[in-house]
Structures are given as C-alpha cells and as structure tokens.
Amino acid sequence: MSVRVGVLGATGAVGQRLIQLIDPHPEFELAAMTASESSAGKTYREAAKWRVDAPIPDGVAEMEVGATTPDDVPDDVDLIFSSLPSGVGAEVEPDFCRAGYVVSSNSSNGRMDEDVPLVVPEVNADHVDLLEVQRDGRGWDGALLKNPNCSTITMVPPLAALDGAFDLTDVRVSTLQAVSGAGYDGVTSMEIIDNAIPHIGGEEQKMESESRKLLGSFDGAEVELHGMDVAASCNRIATLDGHLENVWADTEEEVTVEAAEDAMAEVTGIDLPSSPEQLIKVFEEPDRPQPRLDRNVEDGMGVGVGGFRETTDGVQFNCLAHNTMRGAAGASVLNGELLNQRGYL
Structure with a gap:
C-alpha cells in the first residue's frame, strides 16, 4: 500500500527535487503540495519555475498548490516532506506535528534541539527512536525528523567510517560549495562568475555542531554529542551542483592511507529504496572526485x-x-x- 505524502515548499529548488524523486517512488504517492500564498490556488505548472533537468512529471503538473497550513493538507496524508526556509519552518513545522503529521524536514531550524533526531540512515539510524522522547515531551501525535546540512552530509559518512575504525579526535574541513546550495536566487551571476566567496552565513557552525550530533551516541533517552573537535571554513564557488570538501581528520589510533581507504570502501548502503548499494566510492586518481564528473555517483546518493x-x-x-x-x-x-520502515507513519 502506498504512503500518501505531501511537500511543503514544493516550488523551490529542493522542493522540485523532492517532486522529481517522489513521482516514481515505489512506496510514496504524492497527495499534496504547498507553497507561498502567491502560489496557492495555481496549478503546479503555473506556480513552479521548473528548473530540474527533466520534465515536470505528467501527473503533477496540473495538481493544485495549497497554502502552507495543516488545513490545506488532507487528513489522510501519512508523511510530510518540508523544504521550507528555516524561518518559515520554525513557525510552520510544529503546527503540522501538533496536527498529527509526521514531518521529514530538510530545513535547518531545530536540527540541534535535544529531542529532534538528526539522521543520516546509513550512519545513525538508531537516533530515529528519539522521536519517542519527542512525542512524550511535546505531547503531539505527529513527529519531526531532520536531515543535516548539505555540507555536513558530504563529510559525515567518510568520518563515520574513520571513527568506527580509528576513533576521531579532531576534524578540520574547508568546503568548495556549489551555487545551487544557495537556491536559485541565492547568489547572482555578478557575484560568483570569476570569483569565489569565502563566507556562507551560518554554514561553519552547522557543520561543526551537526557532525558531532550525527556521530554521537543515543542511549534511548538522549544523544550525547561526539567528543571530537570540528572546525570548518566554507566557500561558495562557481560550480552548479556538487559540494567538494577538503578534510583533515586526526585519530586516536594510527591510520594509514590504505587503511582509511579500506574502511570507507567497506561502507555499504542499507535496506531502503533510496540508499545506494555502495555509499562511499573511493577514487584512486589523485585529481578525483570532481563536481562535474562525480556528483552523480550512485544516482546522486553516493559520496566520492x-x-x-x-x-x-x-x-x-x-x-x-x-x-x-x-x-x-x-x-x-x-x-x-x-520512518516508514520503523513504523512511525
């Protein structure tokens, strides 16, 4: 039986990617989509300035876009995906949870809240059970689960492999982040062409805190942050998609290049439809991975x-x-x- 899902912020860059992924999904059926008040009441074709490198799915183009309130989403929707701006998400997502909806959110608000699980399933799937603590403490029937920042997701699977084998102590990272991470209107061509911008507001703090939560330990009641020290420097460059990061990882146990490569190559996906068979691809060439050549490893769900x-x-x-x-x-x-596999819907 299909899980009926809705998308909040369906017309934005991430919202469009969500639509693209949900339409052919083996478990999910798109039943609702929302956007700003100016888009509410329009068809999706009219409301979305479609920029994904594939056509709008036929069954989606003529669906009506609703306003971003629980009243505009059918009661029989089982799961909500949120790609709202963080300020809007902080106001709206709790309303949906109080109304009984389960929300899987990409928005940055609430990621470090003590009772909100921050999850990369191949790394810390057990943290999803923090939802039991959340429901008890907040008294709502719904639930709020977060995925981390795009730059954090890039480095955490390789770091998890190193930590499991050699015990991480310190991490330093410098990022080269694509313009799509800022949204379609986030960086103008006059800013980024022939340029690099050595500042992305709040990005360093997200990487430094979120990685410690993802690699932390969950005892059934709370998540204890990992004890490693993390420092990040984040830069925007003129690539379209694909965040490239330079990472320095210090470990408690001695580690060689060969041992580090082997630890990462052994990381496989898990039994979920969107998890890749091989989560981490190890490149032997000294000049790889590269954004243009390697961002679509495992259909865009792998890490090079x-x-x-x-x-x-x-x-x-x-x-x-x-x-x-x-x-x-x-x-x-x-x-x-x-969430579906673990019975939270």
Whole structure:
C-alpha cells in the first residue's frame, strides 16, 4: 500500500527535487503540495519555475498548490516532506506535528534541539527512536525528523567510517560549495562568475555542531554529542551542483592511507529504496572526485572520496556529494523511508 505524502515548499529548488524523486517512488504517492500564498490556488505548472533537468512529471503538473497550513493538507496524508526556509519552518513545522503529521524536514531550524533526531540512515539510524522522547515531551501525535546540512552530509559518512575504525579526535574541513546550495536566487551571476566567496552565513557552525550530533551516541533517552573537535571554513564557488570538501581528520589510533581507504570502501548502503548499494566510492586518481564528473555517483546518493595522504596525526582526503540530491531532497526522502520502515507513519 502506498504512503500518501505531501511537500511543503514544493516550488523551490529542493522542493522540485523532492517532486522529481517522489513521482516514481515505489512506496510514496504524492497527495499534496504547498507553497507561498502567491502560489496557492495555481496549478503546479503555473506556480513552479521548473528548473530540474527533466520534465515536470505528467501527473503533477496540473495538481493544485495549497497554502502552507495543516488545513490545506488532507487528513489522510501519512508523511510530510518540508523544504521550507528555516524561518518559515520554525513557525510552520510544529503546527503540522501538533496536527498529527509526521514531518521529514530538510530545513535547518531545530536540527540541534535535544529531542529532534538528526539522521543520516546509513550512519545513525538508531537516533530515529528519539522521536519517542519527542512525542512524550511535546505531547503531539505527529513527529519531526531532520536531515543535516548539505555540507555536513558530504563529510559525515567518510568520518563515520574513520571513527568506527580509528576513533576521531579532531576534524578540520574547508568546503568548495556549489551555487545551487544557495537556491536559485541565492547568489547572482555578478557575484560568483570569476570569483569565489569565502563566507556562507551560518554554514561553519552547522557543520561543526551537526557532525558531532550525527556521530554521537543515543542511549534511548538522549544523544550525547561526539567528543571530537570540528572546525570548518566554507566557500561558495562557481560550480552548479556538487559540494567538494577538503578534510583533515586526526585519530586516536594510527591510520594509514590504505587503511582509511579500506574502511570507507567497506561502507555499504542499507535496506531502503533510496540508499545506494555502495555509499562511499573511493577514487584512486589523485585529481578525483570532481563536481562535474562525480556528483552523480550512485544516482546522486553516493559520496566520492579521494586524494588521501597521511598527516602527522591522521589522514587528509577530499570528499564530494551532490548537494541537492544526497545533501537535501534525497536525504529527506531516505529519512521518510526510514520512518516508514520503523513504523512511525
């Protein structure tokens, strides 16, 4: 039986990716979509300035867009995907949860709340059970699950592999992030062409805190943050999709390049429709991964790594992921699959 789903913020960049992924999904059936008041009442074709590199799905184009309130979403919708701006999400998502909806959200608000699970299913699927604590504490029938920031998602699976084998102590990361991460209107061509912007507001803090929560331990009542120290420097560059990151990881146990590569190559996907068979692809070429060539590894749901070298206290490597697929829409869909598998819908 199909799970009926809705999308909040369906006309934006991540919302469009969600529509693209949900339409052919084996478990999900799109039943509702919402956007701003100016779009409410229009067909999706009229409301969305479609920019995905594939046609609007036939069954979606003529659906009516609703306003972003629980009253505009049918009661029989089982799961809500949210791609709202964080300020809007902070106001609206709790309303949907109080109304009984389960929300898988890509929005940044609430990710570090103590009772909100922040999940990458291949890394910390057990954290989803924090929803029991959330429901007890907040007294609502719905639930709120978050996926992390797109730049955090890129480095956390490789870090999880290193931590499991060698115990991470310190992480330093410098990012080269694609313009699509800022949304269609986030960076103008005059800003980014022939340029790089060494600042993305709030991005460093997200990477530094979210990675510690994702790699933390859950005891059934709370998540204890990982004890590693994380420092990030985030930069916007003139690539369209794909966040490339340079990572320096120090470990408690001695690690060689070969051992680090082996640990990452052994990371497989899990039994969910959107999880790739091989989560991390290790490139032997010294100049890979590259955004244009490698962002679509495993249909955009994998992470590429390469450029390994030993350092005094660990290893340095490069990693890459498709920021609107693995880093955003695909991550939310994967979390929705986890919610369905674990019986939270």
